Amino acid sequence: MPFQAGLGTGKLAVSKVSASEWRARSHAAEQAGDLNGALEILEEGVAAWPDDAALANSAGNAAMRSRNFDSAIQFFGTAAKLQPRLLEFSLNLAISLSRIARYRDALAVLAPFTKEGFSVARYCSVRALAERGAGNLAEAGAWFEQCLTLDPKHARALHGRARLAMQRGERDAVSRYQQALQVTAGDAELWLGQAQAMAIAGDTAEARKIAELLMQQAPQWLDGLQFLAQLRLAAGEADFTSHYTIAMQRRPQDHNIPAAQCAVLAGLDFNREAAEFARSAREKFPHLERFALLEAVYASAAGENERAQSVWNTISLKNNDERIHLARHQLRRGETDKAAILLDLVLQEDPTSISAWALISVVWRLAGDPREKWLHEQQGLVAFLPLQDAENVLPPAIAQLHRLHDTSAQPLGQSLRGGTQTAALLFDRTEPEFAALRDAIGATIQDYQKALPQSDATNPRICHPVLRYRDVPWHMAGSWSVRLSGGAGDRHASHIHPLGIVSSALYCESPPDAAADLNGDPQAGWLELGRPPPDLGIDLQPITAFPPRPGHLALFPSTLYHGTRPFTQGRRLTVAFDVRPEKEPS
Template sequence: MAPLQPAQLQPIIGMLQQGQVAQAEQMLRQLTAMHPGHPDVLHLLAMAAKQKGDAENAERYFKESLKAEPSQPAVHANYANLLSGLNGREQDAVASYRKAVELEPNFATGWYNLALMLSEVGSLADALDAAKRHEKLTQGNATNAELFYLIHDRAGDKAAALNALEVGLKREPQNLRLWTLKANHHRGEADFDLAAEAYDRARAGGLRDADTYQNLAEAYYELKQLDKAIAVLNEAVSAIPGSGELHYIRAKFLWEAQTGEDHLAALKAAIPQQPNNIGLWGAYFDLLSHQGRYEDIMKGLSEAYRFNIRAPRMSLAEAVTLSSLGQMEEATAVFERLLAHDPRHASPKLAFAEHLMKAGDAERAEGLCAEVLVDDPGNQKAWTFRGTAWQLLGDERADWLFDFDRMVNPIDVQAPDGYASRDAFFIEVRKELEALHRMQSHPLDQSLRGGTQTNGFLFRLKNPVLKALQMQIRLAVESVVATFPDEPDHPFWGRRSRGIDFSGAWSVWLRSQGYHTNHFHSQGWLSSALYIALPEEVRSGTGTDGHIQFGVPTAEMGLNLPPRRIVKPEVGKLVLFPSYMWHGTIPFSSDEPRMTVAFDVVPTS
């Protein structure tokens, strides 16, 4: 039998590069029959399996290839690439990268990946040594500057990380990737003036991607230059008119800024130019949905269907809209088709469950939630809806999931050292937060009504008062979490760990008649409301105006379940509760604002 020729592998390599995995595997099986145990064939079988997400067989083929021929730097490197993406296999990846560069000392990409992997496992000195080897091989190009930046950034040495970028930019002042990294670095450090300058340099150099536009607009927003932010977003949708994401961001921004301009005008103008662009239609329907404009969604869907657009996203929009309009049988029919098309997709399944509860079929809704939780046991939305279905069915498991007495925890946040009193501290916090509320209306896609919300992660800002607030909040949260029971099989109690981290933080300013619609948080573990300032009517009132309530589903579901617990706000009081628990604010009347800080917490190991 003739030996295997490299030319025989080239078509297969091309197929894998083009994502034609099935065709590549068919040819590889034929080669396996003719050349059993050939290391190159086994290597490509491993790459095909990896591309399919079949890590088990990919690893098996990598090992067989290396057993047949141990001296293959590329195979060791590709095996390391696989291992680097598997939980708990980081050290194995390091070992494979080391073997690759040991076999081929001039393997620049191997040194690069080894340096990154070493920094990930915390071996900073070794990572820097590997990066220096890469620098020598590449004569210190921009990729190497980025490598040094990533290593120092992972090590928490922000000054060294920034210096690496500066060195790279001196060598290649027109490198847009390095300008973007520099901008991202400054943005992460809340140095928005420097971030704006770097993003603008990248944009001036020709970078016209969605992230650059969005981040530049955000930097201008944080610098209180709203006109510049709007100008950037206008340029963005003009430069990339097919980006549904950019149109969505621009429309939201204009809505909150209340410029007087139709926030949907640019999007409505873009759709006829690209009528088959599902992203544009999806952004349009999402924005209309946030305003409750369901009749307009149905008109839009009718127009979209004229272009034979039948994507699942469009069908889901139709099903949800029909349900919102009270056309229950029609909505059910569309949901059934979606479920038959993709029986394991969580999003339409949970939307169907919500619809079924509105339609009076809590039993089937509960079953759909249970199916989602089999594949994704931590799905917060599934737990919320399942618990609601249990309530409707009179199932005692609802009280196990929603234990309003034990799970809703009010606690006083103490003032840090240096303040005469808690009142003095929270007066100072209020002053700092007031300057951050720059918009005129609520975000379209959030729960608050009649007020404004700050932008981004609140505690990223270089503000000593807010940093002190974060520390005091952390102390309060940790003291509450320490009291949690040991119930490892519970979806809330069972997530407790040795540490916590903030996954989001923001401030809300509510005006008279302002409130939060009843909602839950799909991404957190513990959610919160910390009261910074309260109207006299709420502080001294005998009713429940301005109070936070728990256990009431969103009004759109029409379930009429009463609140299970109501907590009166007090300045400096923090209320903690499971993120999956329904909660909302009762409206109030006053000339004074109701100001809060809210955040989500997730457990860490």
């Protein structure tokens, strides 16, 4: 390394170099712009002084600055182990763990310092962020409040508490963002958060003004561009992504902007338009293979299979996501054997891939493969259960849900086609009606889990994607509500939820009896399980369907495509969530 050139060419007794000298050499390297070299110097220093906690902590800080979070965790862990009662080292370890979403591990590090940390603003802020990441929003709020009691102008706590207020549906979310902006007026994330809070509160005009200002000042900022697209979609604008084109004109070398525009368009089934934007970007950025991949994916989804194939022929597969995209394309072309080979490769490497399981289910059904019965038709995997305590918890929850939907909009990138979906996480909100509903659902899920068949070895190749988790604790994640209106074409497109193992639909209100449907559909408004999405072009009937019966909860493997049939009268109000395992089975 260039920064060791002054050490001479002969062998050097490393132990003669003091810890402070290692630190100084690293600082010089960093000042010269060599972050990696600075970290390598401290790595050598720690090897020479393995019992120096402060030096290990310095190495952890250098690793954080170079965004090498795994190394940071290792060095901070060493420092905390050498001096287990020193709060600073454990705080740094918790911060590094949180940076890679290991929030529960961070909380385990912080827990022994709870009493001492209660009077330290930095501890309270770090603890709050870890609690929020772990899904403990009430605890996160308490720690943010304690931090602000100790330091009323703590910028990170003000921002975190405002974001938490928005996530939990607290009525003072907008004012909390305003308080945070008084301390950090130039923080774009805060301005975006305030605009989002305003939109949730129904003040979409002011929210849009802020979103447009953000786009003018930071046209490359994808979060701001997406929020403006959401507002424009809710306002009924046909060309709700045209501002991406303006942003590209101002930042012509930023390839992330056209990629984001393609994703927004494709998320609402504008696949042909997405493919054209991908083609244009491919011509502009010929050195980037990502746009060839995007054109192939979106052209195939739009039904332009030959165009897509010509692009796929130029792509070398590098990961499972690309293999899954190609398998979808092969299914559209009727090349089920080729798709099966790719999906087998994915599942051998990642047996938890919900997307691959959903597609191989289609392959197996087309082939009459008995493994489909193992995957989806074992007794208990699909259930339609009465919600526990429905008569008490549903009526007050329904009133609150309608209040939320009155200021909600159709989301971007979701399965909803028309209608409205609540923002943030429904069961993280503060209303007691939703807490009672969550508890009733949780009890019903426990009944479902207990009734599942035992995981077995009938498929020696791989473990069942749901039953492998039968005997570990589960939790609800990603909760929301959807309201659809008959006659407006509102529906759910067939889709899956790849981040859970069990998916759901709780019926709160339903359209009139299907016999009253103006189109004469005897299953109008029903939930269908197993019908492939339309873009696959595969005519398979659902394996089952459920009528919209208020007070009943549908639970089924997340590997099953599901959607709803359109209806012509009334409204359909549901609550949904994903179920995830707390841990991997032993």
